[in-house]
Amino acid sequence: MNVPIKPQSQTMIFRYGDEQITFERVKRPQATGKVLIKVHPDCRVIVSAPEGAESEAVLSAVKKRGRWIYEQLRDFRKQLEFTTPRQYISGESHYYLGKQYLLKVIEAPEQVQGVKLLRGKLDVSVKTKSAEKVKELLTDWYKARAKETFAKRLDAMLEQALWVEERPVLRILTMQTQWGSCSPNGRITLNPHLVKAPRECIDYVILHELCHIAEHNHSERFYRLMSQVMPKWEKTKERLDGMAFVIAN
Template sequence: MMSVAIALPDSPPAPGTLCFYYGDERICVERSHRQSKVDRVLIKVQPDCRVLVQAPVHASDEDVLQAVKKRARWIYQQLREFRAQQEHVTQRRYISGESHYYQGKQYQLKVIASPEHKQGVKLLRGSLEVSVREQNPDKVQALLNDWYRHKARDVFARRLDVMLDQALWVTGRPPIRILTMQTQWGSCSPQGRLTLNPHLVKAPRECVDYVILHELCHIAEHNHSERFYRLLKQVMPHYEAVKTRLDAMVGKILT
């Protein structure tokens, strides 16, 4: 007896989401308004495979979809690349022998379990040494996260001081908040406060500089307008290559 496969209907898109098909794949994009006089539609594919679209307020959803479809092949290729990166990511178990990153370099994790040891993390001779009273991966992870957060505060503060010499439009020293985020490396509040992801300290220094400069540019340009990207390119001409490098590391440093 022949069986017939019946495809389940696609779930309705969330509000503000537009969907289209590229071949057999349904691709959904999250639309937001672009606060700019430029009528162009700006498309971004995030490492977590979200597709973001900024479009002028007056543009209809149909017009936005037509613009997105013209870039459908590029969007599909970006999604394939990010998905391929995710497939090769192995979930960390926080046991000795694993590789962990700090400032762009790989370090081997060494877990020392002893009731007499003071619990903490040390960076020694190419390894990250974590001392715990008993074998407990959750405790090892918590200690590492605290260590990364502490290091991030120091590293980000030093790099902000260096980047401020290039960001001549910034008056005063913006405050920094450290916050773990799943889909952002950083953000800038309307008041000029920078929020940075502590996981970013695992990336090379140049990537840290890129994220800080990106957020400092938002103090001058509060959205991703053409002027924003012109400003970013002025202070970091090769920012696109650095962003690509950082995006390629997402699976290695966010797990």
């Protein structure tokens, strides 16, 4: 099983005034009667509802928050107008362990090319300025940091996962749709982009995959186990979902 970057969903639609708003209905893992609505910075509207809730009831709950959803979308759309694709030039903002760092590209023909994290900045030294080279160096740096960080966090999380008898094999692999996955034989694969997220989000994904070693499906037992080792995991998951747009690339 895996932790998707975007949750599995059912697409639904409602109207607010003259606008047709699409939202994704996802299963709310813990069975409560509440419907949770989240508008993400990339303008995705995610509605978490109990699996047994009727579609009409979910639509009704969403329509009651129609004005709030509309206003959130309007504000995020304004922000997106000023968002440009990464150009890998000085002044850009890049994430690492949940914090933003300014990118500083240094042209230094005599220096060894590489990345250093110094005083709130990501300094990238290149022989000649090239967006492709800066991207390549940053990608390699993130992968190296991911390998080191994930290994440490896996060791820390294994202290809570008492059902795991042997340390799982850990693999780092860039994935388009998943933060992490667990194979049937217990090998854990993590997305290097996850190292851009806060430590608690990294811990959540690792614990999620460790729980799959005990329970391969998203059963009630799986969620009970998850809640035992990380009681507020749903809030952490929401935080990670909200960051997906800015860190998953």
